[in-house]
Amino acid sequence: MYHEPYYHVLIKPDRIRANSTYSFNEDINGRFFIRTLTGTDYDYEADYYIVHFYLPCEKPFTENVYILSDAFNKVLDERSQMEYSPADKGYIKSVLLKEGYYNYLYVTRKDNQSPANAALIEGNFYQTENEYRVLVYFRPVGGRYDKLIGNQTVQFK
Numbered sequence: 001m002y003h004e005p006y007y008h009v010l011i012k013p014d015r016i017r018a019n020s021t022y023s024f025n026e027d028i029n030g031r032f033f034i035r036t037l038t039g040t041d042y043d044y045e046a047d048y049y050i051v052h053f054y055l056p057c058e059k060p061f062t063e064n065v066y067i068l069s070d071a072f073n074k075v076l077d078e079r080s081q082m083e084y085s086p087a088d089k090g091y092i093k094s095v096l097l098k099e100g101y102y103n104y105l106y107v108t109r110k111d112n113q114s115p116a117n118a119a120l121i122e123g124n125f126y127q128t129e130n131e132y133r134v135l136v137y138f139r140p141v142g143g144r145y146d147k148l149i150g151n152q153t154v155q156f157k
Contacts, residue, residue, distance in 0.1 A: 006050045006096070013054045013090070014106070022125040027103050029131045031070045034100040046099040053082065055091040060084040061108055061120060065091050068116060069104035076109055076116060130156050 001008050039045030053067060065082045072080040082091035091106075107116040118124070136150040 003050075006048060008050045008052065010052045011054070013056050016055070016057065016121050018120055018123040020123065022123070022127050028101070029103065032100055032102040034098050036099050042100070048096055048098050051095050051097045051102075053091075053093040053095070054088065055082065055106060055121070057084070057090045060091075063108035063110050063117070063120070065121070066107050066109060066116065067093060067095075067104050068107045068118070069102060071095075071097060071102050071104065076107070076112075082106075132156060 034042045034046050036042055036046040055065070065084075066076045066080045067082065068074060068076065068080070079095075080093075082093040084090070085092050105118055106121040107118045108120045109116045132154045134150075134152045134154060135148060137146040138149045139146045
């Protein structure tokens with residue numbers, strides 16, 4: 001739907017999966033790709049949309065809820081934090097995003113010093129695939145800084 005000056009997209013309501021059985025979904029590990037169905041030069045031809053996220057939830061969590069994704073630079077701040085709406089009975093967030101494919105998950109966090117936790121909303125399943133980045137540094141004897149001498153990304157199931 002169009003409301004001046006942007007198109008708005010209502011994505012399918014997500015669901016809390018913590019108490020569900022595990023099901024495999026091919027994903028892109030929190031990344032995003034700018035794409036358009038009608039053009040070939042995605043940088044110039046992809047449009048911007050106001051995207052409306054909705055996570056139904058009868059009552060709010062005691063912790064803050066965030067959207068974790070490369071779309072938010074994997075930063076948990078006011079831009080990625082969702083708000084609980086008693087009228088909608090769930091968490092909502094509207095964000096300006098460029099047309100494309102976005103991968104994300106919901107996490108909770110008590111405060112800015114505590115780590116993010118995906119288990120309350122997304123669940124915690126041993127079958128999931130994970131991606132790790134290994135960075136190897138070296139500091140020679142008498143050296144004043146560490147040199148990055150290797151890096152590798154590893155997929156693990």
